[in-house]
Amino acid sequence: MFKALADEGRRQLLDALRERNGQSLQELCELLPDLTRQGVTKHLRILEDANLVVTVKRGRHKLHYLNPVPINEIAERWLSNYERDKLRALSALKAALEES
Amino acid sequence: MFKALADEGRRQLLDALRERNGQSLQELCELLPDLTRQGVTKHLRILEDANLVVTVKRGRHKLHYLNPVPINEIAERWLSNYERDKLRALSALKAALEES
DNA sequence: ACAATAGGCAACTAAAAGGTTGCCTGTCAA
């Protein structure tokens, strides 16, 4: 999941779906002109495995939808832990720097 | 930055520093017993490059401090974009699934 | 002073990620 987010191209794909949900592979390929169709497919596959994107086959098109649930979980579970300790960490950092 | 977070070992290091800030390399090595000292060093280097960890040399020890600022930025800038669209994406997803 | 401790640097290896090409399958429209 963090790994899926660790690639700029994949983040761009997510951004594209955020702008317009339900795009086909073709459409998404136009957004990453430096990659071949298969390259984009692989990235979408990773996003799908990470459950960040959900697909629906409609005829000969495969539509891609953003799944907001897991990214929400990350925000709540992992990042909030660090939010909670933000001020404490900052003051410890400051103290350590001043002491030297 | 996302890349730095994309490794379980590095996340463990961050967690360790969150529990107790200002640990030395030695101490952090004990937390990842499967890795050699140099392995841990490399991970810490990556966290440092991503500005997630700040270090202070004190005598022959190098103390590692969690830097809460960038992780906070990620939470605010990137994730909040997706938070904002959470409900919209969910309903689009639902509609697409029902239509098929 | 010097042995032990804490860490840094560089070269090397192994594994994983990113990307491509070639070909195959299914669907639609004329």
Added chain:
DNA sequence: TTGACAGGCAACCTTTTAGTTGCCTATTGT
């Protein structure tokens, strides 16, 4: 019904990343 379009699959190559080993430097305690 057949040609064009949308996509899938598998093999392959290249680059990056993760990890190791070996050796070097600096600090500290006795």
